[in-house]
Amino acid sequence: MKLTIVGGGSTYTPELVDGIARLRDRLPVTELVLVDPVADRLALVGGMAARIMAAQGHPAPVRWTSDLKDGVEGAGAVLLQLRIGGQAARQRDETWPLECGCVGQETTGAGGLAKALRTVPVVLDIAEQVRQHAAPDAWIIDFTNPVGIVTRALLDAGHRAVGLCNVAIGFQRRFAAGAGVAPERVALDHFGLNHLTWIRGVRIDGEEVLPQLLEQRLDELAEEIELPSPLLRRLGAIPSYYLRYYYQHDAVVQEQRGAETRGAAVAAMERQLLAMYADPALDHKPELLAQRGGAFYSEAAVNLLASLVADTGDVQVANVRNNGTMPFLGDDAVIEVPAVIGAGGAVPLPLAPVPARYAGLIAHASAYEELALDAALHGGRDRVFDALLTHPLVGQYDQAEKLTDLLLRENKDYLEWI
Secondary structure (H helix, E strand, O other), rough: OOHHHHHHHHOOHHHHHHHHOOOOOOOOOOOEEOOOOHHHHHHHHHHHHHHHHHOOOOOOOOEEEEHHHHHHHHOOOOOOOOOOOHHHHHHHHHHHHHHHHHOOOOOOOHHHHHHHHHHHHHHHHHHHHHHHHHOOOOEEEEEOOOOOHHHHHHHHOOOEEEEOOOOHHHHHHHHHHHHOOOOHHEEEEEEOOOOEEEEEEEEEOOOEOOOHHHHHHHHHHHHOOOOHHHHHHOOOEEEOOHHHHHHOOOHHHHHHHOOOOOOHHHHHHHHHHHHHHOOOOOOOOOHHEEEEOOOOOHHHHHHHHHHHOOOOOOOEEEEEEOOOOOOOOOOOOOEEEEEEOOOEEEEOOOOOOOHHHHHHHHHHHHHHHHHHHHHHOOOOOOHHHHHHHHOOOOOOOHHHHHHHHHHHOOOOOOOOOO
8 A cells, every 4th residue: 555644744754654664564555655845854754764664674665755646646545744834833823822811722722723724725635636646445544733623624525534633542552551451452431522532431451440540640640631630530531631721721821921832842853853864874763753742643543544444343533523423513523532443434433421511612612613614614804703702712702803813914824815
């Protein structure tokens, strides 16, 4: 199978390539192609990817190109990992919302909407090239944030797509390591929307262990996700670390004001990584890459692709159509839940009823995502305002007005309709 990575110039890519090389018995890659418009960066990452594959004895050739059509021609799967505007746009997304007392973050809040507006049209153009030039049954794996909105855009346009996030597999691997068992023995009752999820069950070999985890590791888990221990005890569940932006919004805003943005930190890290990738003797992913983010990204991607190709019918957490799984959402909504993965795609497992404390926030955020996608597809100041007014982290007229103006000002070079 020819595998194409669009956004292949990302410093993430060696993490993914390492997984492809290590897990080659699961995923039959016969050619790996990296596609990216930034030629000099792509050459550094491409050379690094080729050395990793060779060092681990993987026979597949690796090449890189800035020609999208050439890159996706005949591909059996295409993985999308784009960042339109690069780290510079991310840094802006993390700062201008603070002017209105709103959290600055690249996937949620006003910053997340800006990223969606920049990203969705580009992803849909890429997907059309995939439809025209890739193999007829090619899958698109979306790792591009905001994953829920981007995946819904792909599905609405009729593409064979599944959304992927590394939050669930990260928790699974941590719980497995803590228990000293193989990850495959750990199953999560993980539910919600992308970057708005909770874990209300952890089963090892079918036995529920979450109560023991919360009792024995409460403070450690709370520190990891940066939320108060009493909250986790009250919920009896583990929120994802993105829930901090909701449960402690004002405290996060105070922390962010005047602090270095995550985007600035990542940009500095990327400069170091690219310098390392330029070393022709380096043939393994450097330790610094673990600080870049995306832990277990390669395992998640390889596992998902392998199961789609081999029709394994195993269960993995993915971003998929709701289709009645959460009755309080529309069928077209995209949710993040355990799903059966096979040749026909990802089918969500039946989900136990979702308590109101979660369902209300999920429904609210899902309504925002629907309006955000409408704005990304059709443009217009009114649509941007409607999405912001509906967002759980905005929701006030004056804030939505100011944020709309700021968003349009900061993204005038990316949005043709402004």
